[in-house]
Amino acid sequence: MAPELGRRAAEWLWYADGLPGELARTVLWPAEALMRLVVARRGQRYDRAQREGSLPAMALPALSVGNLTVGGTGKTPVAAWFAARLRERGAHPALVMRGYGDDEWRVHQVLNPAVQVLRNPDRVHGTGEAARAGADCVVLDDAFQHRRARRVADVVLVSADRFDSAVRLLPAGPYREPLAALQRATAIVVTVKAAGPEQVDRVLQAVQRTAPEVGVAVLRLVPGALCQLSSSDPHDGLAPVAGSPPATEGNRERGPVVLLSAIADPQAFETQMRGCGLDVRAHLAFGDHHTFTAADVETVLARMAQQAASAGTTPSTRVVCTLKDAVKLAPLWPRVGPALWYVSQHVAVERGAALLDQQVERVITARDTAVPPPG
Structure with missing residues (x-):
C-alpha cells in the first residue's frame, strides 16, 4: 500500500494543475536544484570518460531505447519494434532490461x-550474458541514463501526451535529466497515443530547438486488436498480439466495459479506448507497475457489482486492460464472471522512417564489422 500511495502522490505532484500543485513543486525547488547539480556532474564525468575512451567495452553492438522521464513514453512497444526490425535484417538480438x-x-x-529477454540492472553484464547465450546484438530497454553501456544507436523517446514545456527534475517533476540531454542521442522519437496534432507540433518544435542536429521521428502507438484472456487456461491465455486496431463500429453494441490499468499514463489509455468506440463506464487505475493481488481482483469485481447495482443494470461482462496488466492479471483472474480482455500498443511510423532504419543499420553494420563471416 505504501508504494501505491507514493506513486499516486508523485503523479499528483508532477501533473496537478492549479495553485496547490504549483506550490508543492515550488517547495521542492531546493531538492530539484540539488538533483540538477548531481546530474550535471555525473554527465561531465561520463562525457570525459567517453572522450578518453575509458568506458568498458560492450560484448555486443547495442541499440538503446530510453527516455528522459519516469515512465509513460512507450519504451516497451518501441524496444520490441526495434528487436523485430533487427530480426527482419537477419540479426539475432536479445533484449536487455x-x-x-x-x-x-x-x-x-x-x-x-x-x-531472449535478459533482466540485469547492469546493462554491460547483461549484454555479456546475451553474447554467451548466442545473441549477436542487443536492444537495451530503458538505458539512456545507463551511460556505462556503450551503444551504437541511442534512441530517446519523448511522449507528446505527457510533455510539459516546464521541465522539472526529480523530485519536483518526472524528468531524470534536462531536455538538453537529447543532444547526445542519435535519434529522437516523439511517441503519440492520444495527443492532437497541435500538441505534437509543439513537442516537435521544443525538441528541435533543444537538439537541432539530431534527427526526429514520430511514432504513433495504436491500440491493437482486443483479445480475450483464455478462460480454459489463463496462465497460457496470452498469445503473441497481432492484427489491426479495434474497429469503432460495433464496439458499443457489445456492451459497457470497465477499464483496469496499472500504467504510467492511464488517461491516454482511456482516451484511446473511448476513441475506439468502447462504452467505458469506469476506469480503475492503479499506480504504474502495481503488483496485482487476488485481493485486488476481488475489489475490482466487487466495485463493478456495486456500480451495476446502483445503476440498476447487470454487471459488465467485459473488463479491458493493457497487455502490460494482462501478463500479471492472467493467473489471478477467475474463470467465471466478467471476461478479461486486453489490448496491446502497435507502432505506426508517421514520420522519420529513414531515420529509424538508420538506427537499425548502425547495429547491423557494427555486428558485421565485429563478427567475421563464417568460413
Whole structure:
C-alpha cells in the first residue's frame, strides 16, 4: 500500500494543475536544484570518460531505447519494434532490461517470443550474458541514463501526451535529466497515443530547438486488436498480439466495459479506448507497475457489482486492460464472471522512417564489422 500511495502522490505532484500543485513543486525547488547539480556532474564525468575512451567495452553492438522521464513514453512497444526490425535484417538480438516490476519483461516475451529477454540492472553484464547465450546484438530497454553501456544507436523517446514545456527534475517533476540531454542521442522519437496534432507540433518544435542536429521521428502507438484472456487456461491465455486496431463500429453494441490499468499514463489509455468506440463506464487505475493481488481482483469485481447495482443494470461482462496488466492479471483472474480482455500498443511510423532504419543499420553494420563471416 505504501508504494501505491507514493506513486499516486508523485503523479499528483508532477501533473496537478492549479495553485496547490504549483506550490508543492515550488517547495521542492531546493531538492530539484540539488538533483540538477548531481546530474550535471555525473554527465561531465561520463562525457570525459567517453572522450578518453575509458568506458568498458560492450560484448555486443547495442541499440538503446530510453527516455528522459519516469515512465509513460512507450519504451516497451518501441524496444520490441526495434528487436523485430533487427530480426527482419537477419540479426539475432536479445533484449536487455533492468527488469523493474513483474510486467515489462513478460510483455516482451509475448510481443517477441523468439527474442531472449535478459533482466540485469547492469546493462554491460547483461549484454555479456546475451553474447554467451548466442545473441549477436542487443536492444537495451530503458538505458539512456545507463551511460556505462556503450551503444551504437541511442534512441530517446519523448511522449507528446505527457510533455510539459516546464521541465522539472526529480523530485519536483518526472524528468531524470534536462531536455538538453537529447543532444547526445542519435535519434529522437516523439511517441503519440492520444495527443492532437497541435500538441505534437509543439513537442516537435521544443525538441528541435533543444537538439537541432539530431534527427526526429514520430511514432504513433495504436491500440491493437482486443483479445480475450483464455478462460480454459489463463496462465497460457496470452498469445503473441497481432492484427489491426479495434474497429469503432460495433464496439458499443457489445456492451459497457470497465477499464483496469496499472500504467504510467492511464488517461491516454482511456482516451484511446473511448476513441475506439468502447462504452467505458469506469476506469480503475492503479499506480504504474502495481503488483496485482487476488485481493485486488476481488475489489475490482466487487466495485463493478456495486456500480451495476446502483445503476440498476447487470454487471459488465467485459473488463479491458493493457497487455502490460494482462501478463500479471492472467493467473489471478477467475474463470467465471466478467471476461478479461486486453489490448496491446502497435507502432505506426508517421514520420522519420529513414531515420529509424538508420538506427537499425548502425547495429547491423557494427555486428558485421565485429563478427567475421563464417568460413
